Amino acid sequence: LWGALEGSIVLWGWMLALYTVLLVRRGRQTAGDLVPWALSVMLGVVAFFVLVMTIAAPPFQRLAPIPADGRGLNPLLEDTGMITHPIALYLGFTGFTVPFAFALAALITGRVGDAWITATRRWTIVAWYFLSLGLLIGGWWSYHVLGWGGYWAWDPVENAAFMPWLTGTALLHSVMIQERRRMLTLWNLALVILTFGLTLFGTFLTRSGVIASVHAFTQGSIGAFFLSFLALVLLGALGLLARRWDALRGEATLDSVLSRESTFLLNNVFLVAAAFTVFLGTVFPLLSEALRGIKVSVGAPFFNQVNVPLFLSLIFLMGVGPLIAWRRASLASLTRNFILPLGGGITAAAVVHLLGVRPVLVVLALALTVFVAATVALDVVRATRARMRLGEAPVAAAGRLFRRHNRRYGGFLVHLGILVVTVGVTGSHAWSVQTETTLRRGESAGLAGYTFRFDGLEAAQASNHVAVTAAFTVSNGRVSSLVMRPAKKFYPHETAPIASVDYRLGFLEDLYLVLGDFARDGTQATIKVQVNRLVSWIWMGGLILTLGAALAILPERKVAR
């Protein structure tokens, strides 16, 4: 259904309608007076998508002439990722319409207090979670289907989904400051508008073909629709923000730099800075062409160099933020909360260095990961002990702690998930190795202690393609007689063959084989071999993140007094 442009717009509109129905059923319980306005905004967005479906991308348009047999699904989309990735991503994109609708309702009515924040907290977590899941599944799909051995390429459309994730993450943290201290009201509204605007921007990028991308759909008038709607949303919402400026001033001020507020504020600054750099890198080819008439592409080195320091800073703040005191932290509380985790981080850095790891960023990333994990462990142990002093058994105490304070400890689990993803990303960049070689039948190649012997080629005809499969026997000290079969698939409608990767996932390393060139008589083949380290940690991190988000979404239990 959503393999092409029109179907994906239908999916988008359908999900938006689903959120609207859920809002009708659930919204009144939280912010009843804002709901009619929020629903109006939601329905306005739905109406826009219906307009697009009617004029620019009609899904039921007849082909003329009617082909005897259709082109079928793009072979790269014949994967379970096709079912899960767009659904998760779109649930994330469309989910951010709900906080936007409530924010706009607050701006229209002038009731810019905390009601809209309270009403949208769980909606925002749901949208953020699905967007995270969509990004991770997209990475998994890229890894095991596309055959280039990576999971993230800073492709413009990957960036387009990543930007609202960054601003959405900033929003999730900054609303806590508004709830607790009545600060950052204007900032939160701006973040909601920005996040929703970025989801539209991402859609515009994908549908208009403005920037060359692996996801680019064909050109058409749909881009004009999205651009006009984006202009309407940004100018209208920011205009409302300007109109309510006086009412949006915070009631409190920052008491100290050493406080949770300032940590969260810094976290927001880094996240928005990361979003801005990703945006700049994404639109830079356009900017360059508009100003100088030169086509300049911005590749992964730019994004990595700018964003890695920002992300490392964010990981550090991830450890500090949840434990530092509100308003003003004393030296005693800082020592009590951070001396052990800091010691853990420094020890981890020393151990990693002694093990022979030299790149500073890798050592820093692993040390920060240990530091943050230690802060989480310290908090959980202390809180569990406090419950145990009331007579609860250790496991029951920890269980009740997570259930009673599900928002806080769900957040901690999400942080742990992010840490595991960080280890995966760091490890895969630092320690993955690859080689590409041509082998005759019976010859072997070695990489990272593994030996790959080429046993020959065979061709087989499937229902819609011909597959040429190579057989490689892989062995090392632990593994023997493992046969891996990477293939090339030839589809009649495709101008290029599709590589079918064979891989074995492992806790510490993955084996990853991609068939390249081959002789037609089957005597030799070129093979790309990769031993990718710690990539599985990224997917495991996604599972932990799922658990944490599910816990945080649950309604908080009120303690009976």
Add this chain to the structure above:
Amino acid sequence: MSRLWRWLIPLAAVPVLGLLAYGFRLTICGPRSHGRSAQGGCRAKYQRTRQRKDCPDVAPAAPTLVNPGTSLHSSTSTRVSLNRRGGSSPPLFFFPHFAPTSRFTWRRAHPLLETGTYSPDRYGRKITPFRASFNAR
């Protein structure tokens, strides 16, 4: 903040929107230096795009031959710049058997029945097959 200055907030979005509009026009109409009259102008190009979109069964342009005499050992470079915009498109794998003609049969398509060498993945990092197939839709 004075009443006047606050209205600069929504106006800050205008340059970004302008840039995107420029990019969209460029996508539809091509660079200005290519000449409007020879191609029939932006509207004509847009109509042609629509026509291609509406008639997906039109056979795609013939793929170009990629280094027919290349040995297997020479095709080790697989890195191409992602995010590339403009310039020449990556050459497509020459595989005439798979042209969508009515005379196509699976037997003719069988690659091992032929002799010689291919360089099918010379440019095939990630972007080539995916983009080519999407754009063909």
